[in-house]
Amino acid sequence: MTKYIGILTSGGDSPGLNAAIRGVGKAALNHYGMHIIGFRDGFRGLMENRTMRLDSGELSGILTRGGTILGTSRDKPHRMPVGGKVRDMTDVIVGNYRDNHLDALVCLGGGGTQKNALRLKEKGLNVITLPKTIDNDVAMTDITFGFDTALGIATEAIDRLHSTAHSHHRIIVVEIMGHRAGWLALGAGVAGGADVILIPEIPYDVESVAEAIRERSRGGKPFSIVAVAEGAISMQDFLAQTAAQEKKGKSRDGRKNIDDDAPPTEIQYADHTLRLAKKLEQLTGLEARITILGHLQRGGTPSAMDRLLATRLGTACADFISKGTYGVMVAARGDGIKAVRLEDVAGKVKTVPPDHPWVESARRVGTSMGD
Numbered sequence: 183m184t185k186y187i188g189i190l191t192s193g194g195d196s197p198g199l200n201a202a203i204r205g206v207g208k209a210a211l212n213h214y215g216m217h218i219i220g221f222r223d224g225f226r227g228l229m230e231n232r233t234m235r236l237d238s239g240e241l242s243g244i245l246t247r248g249g250t251i252l253g254t255s256r257d258k259p260h261r262m263p264v265g266g267k268v269r270d271m272t273d274v275i276v277g278n279y280r281d282n283h284l285d286a287l288v289c290l291g292g293g294g295t296q297k298n299a300l301r302l303k304e305k306g307l308n309v310i311t312l313p314k315t316i317d318n319d320v321a322m323t324d325i326t327f328g329f330d331t332a333l334g335i336a337t338e339a340i341d342r343l344h345s346t347a348h349s350h351h352r353i354i355v356v357e358i359m360g361h362r363a364g365w366l367a368l369g370a371g372v373a374g375g376a377d378v379i380l381i382p383e384i385p386y387d388v389e390s391v392a393e394a395i396r397e398r399s400r401g402g403k404p405f406s407i408v409a410v411a412e413g414a415i416s417m418q419d420f421l422a423q424t425a426a427q428e429k430k431g432k433s434r435d436g437r438k439n440i441d442d443d444a445p446p447t448e449i450q451y452a453d454h455t456l457r458l459a460k461k462l463e464q465l466t467g468l469e470a471r472i473t474i475l476g477h478l479q480r481g482g483t484p485s486a487m488d489r490l491l492a493t494r495l496g497t498a499c500a501d502f503i504s505k506g507t508y509g510v511m512v513a514a515r516g517d518g519i520k521a522v523r524l525e526d527v528a529g530k531v532k533t534v535p536p537d538h539p540w541v542e543s544a545r546r547v548g549t550s551m552g553d
């Protein structure tokens with residue numbers, strides 16, 4: 183029996199999404215003889231039944247394209263703004279799945295998407311997901327597609343900032359995305375040779391950061407690059423937030439305003455970065471500048487590694503569908519691929535262990551982690 187599968191991309195876009203759509207689509211069409219239908223703009227498009235034909239023509243020529251040909255949104259089935267109100271549209275989504283005679287729905291997304299997919303699974307839909315995000319913070323997979331491209335972009339930015347920081351004897355604080363995880367800042371910081379790397383998992387002491395910079399100045403290097411993850415937090419703020427949350431009876435850790443359904447705004451992050459740069463200027467006597475890489479890290483052509491990963495995961499996804507394996511995320515594990523239960527992924531975040539080998543390596547080359 184011919185299978186009908188739907189596919190959508192949800193959450194922030196990331197390089198490699200089109201490569202994954204192509205991987206799922208080409209394998210489904212050509213190898214397994216399935217029919218595939220795209221839904222536009224994530225769960226919103228599924229709710230509004232806005233579809234896109236995905237035949238060989240549409241799937242051709244997209245491997246190297248950034249973004250997603252399907253469009254995306256951060257809308258969630260159970261909390262969707264409709265007609266000026268936030269409504270639970272899950273039943274409408276389930277209805278559209280049935281009306282399109284789907285045998286399976288493929289959801290390409292990050293942590294939030296895994297949770298939404300699990301909710302749909304619990305409503306009886308055959309859901310299967312792929313892990314995408316530049317943040318690399320999805321649990322149960324070694325890596326997510328989008329991360330490698332963003333890592334390259336952020337590393338190149340640090341490389342370029344080095345020469346100008348050096349010429350002007352300045353501190354440059356470069357803010358790197360990652361939501362509440364430090365993978366991107368840590369990876370780019372190590373690869374780009376940042377002098378200080380600040381990540382959410384290791385709350386920092388601004389005095390210790392300043393001392394690392396002063397030490398460099400005393401050693402004849404009166405310039406420094408500080409790679410700061412957007413979710414980085416000082417020990418002082420961390421303790422204050424932990425205390426405030428304990429007072430409210432919440433057991434969460436002390437990181438600021440970090441609800442995975444609603445990422446803090448860029449302005450909140452930028453405010454922290456600006457305050458950090460000003461404080462470092464004051465404590466070191468060096469001039470400081472900030473650079474916010476922002477959405478540059480999500481745009482453009484995916485790297486070869488991301489194309490490869492997205493193609494591997496996408497084609498494996500079609501294979502799992504052909505075997506009737508649903509309710510899982512297709513994860514990268516070592517050289518292989520594994521289907522992991524959505525229950526084991528949803529609601530979890532893969533953060534950087536403070537003793538991770540990348541952290542150890544950073545410390546060994548003399549990089550300050552700010553603690």
Ligand code: F6P
Nearest residue numbers: 194292315316317359360361445
């Ligand atoms: O999750 C990917 C990501 O780029 C995060 O690193 C960042 O915090 C967030 O999305 C930004 O979201 P938006 O594009 O909605 O501003």
